Amino acid sequence: MDDTLLDDFERPLRALCTDDTLRTVEAGAPTDALWQAIDALGYTDALVAEAQGGAGLSLRELFALVFAAGKAGLGLPFGETAVARALLAAAGHGERRGAGPIAIAPGVPGDAGSIVCRDVPGGALAQQVLVSWQGEWLLLPRDRATATPGAWRPQASATLQWHTPDLAVARFDAGAADAVALCNALHAAGMAGAMARVLELVTDYARDRKQFGRPIAQFQAVQQELSVLGEQAHSATLAARLGCSAAGVQPDPLLAATAKLRACEAARSVCAIAHAVFGAIGITEEHVLGLYTRRLHEWRAVPGTETQCARLLGEALLAQPDGLFDFVRLRLAAPALA
Known part of the structure; x- marks a missing residue:
């Protein structure tokens, strides 16, 4: 299964993530077209249950896809999006999955009740961030956060801060998720x-x-x-x-x-x-x-x-x-x- 997934995903991904494309992403160029092409491959819903329109795969099987994304140099949070979509769908928020990439990050308390997610890989490129906060998952819009550029990839990654949890467009119990x-x-x-x-x-x-x-x-x-x-x-x-x-x-x-x-x-x-x-x-x-x-x-x-x-x-x-x-x-x- 891993070999089949890797081959079917790696070949088109390699064609999309050329060296020039990777450089433009790191330089802060728009990534909407790139993400739409990757999303159209159908693998971002790999962990979503079959009854909800996904493939019903496990994290064990997702490994090959995340490995391929890392090998291709994809700067967008592909693996995080796949997991976030599965968590959202399982909690009854499938309609909130959206078309854009979703980052995942643990939240820590900031000043005046704010939520801070430090050094989120691809955080500046994500449309939303699924944040673990006080026993819940919060789906927070990235454009409502104050962003501090990351040290290694200042145009792609960031430390994000939301002034209140009420900005979440969806929230649900985290259960045993970590x-x-x-x-x-x-x-x-x-x-x-x-x-x-x-x-x-x-x-x-x-x-x-x-x-x-x-x-x-x-x-x-x-x-x-x-x-x-x-x-x-x-x-x-x-x-x-x-x-x-x-x-x-x-x-x-x-x-x-x-x-x-x-x-x-x-x-x-x-x-x-x-x-x-x-x-x-x-x-x-x-x-x-x-x-x-x-x-x-x-x-x-x-x-x-x-x-x-x-x-x-x-x-x-x-x-x-x-x-x-x-x-x-x-x-x-x-x-x-x-």
Whole structure:
């Protein structure tokens, strides 16, 4: 199922997300036409129940699609939109799903009763934001928020603040849903896809770039760096699959934290090695590599951060009376397929 979904989605997505398109999105160009073309592919309703017009897939099956979006460099919150539409439809708010992209973020209290969502990836490009707030989900219009540009992608991401929860166009009980766990799982899958693309870019460049009359990929020092890059990228993919291994929509918080932590650790090495191999050309505005490495660094900084994920796992381990081995065996294993 994953291979079929990945192939059917990746090919048209690659045609839509050309290098020039990615640059214009990062520069703040309108994204309505791009989103409409992506939405028309039909995958944004993948998690919505079949009875409500969707495909009824699980988060486990969505992994392939989010991975493909990350690999294509899509700056719009595709995975978040798919999850948000499923949550809205399940709560009876299917008519509120809208045609635009929806970001997902945990809300924290701001001044004078306001709601703040910090460092929302794609927050400046989203039409709405599904915010977890005091046991509820609030669907808030992005254009009613005060936006502070993000550090890594100032035209695409933002910290958003609404002065009151009453601006929500829909609100419903969050139940057992965890916004941070959802973001961890989705961001880890996107990061894995982005690192897979970086691996392709670096490998192709090392084969083509010649020094002293032969490709630099033939030098042992470069081969060592490429092997480390490949190990890190593939380990992030395996971890992201674990984080998205839920049979429903909501991931296991510990598995999602494990996936995000491994992806963040891998991203540090992947970005450093990629720019070392490319040299100065990799940091130029014209080269596509920077679009991916900036996104990876941004994902590392957004909730949940490496520190937050490590703290969650550490506290869970300390609460496990049977020690590390049983904690990993019993709590960090993917659930069995039905």
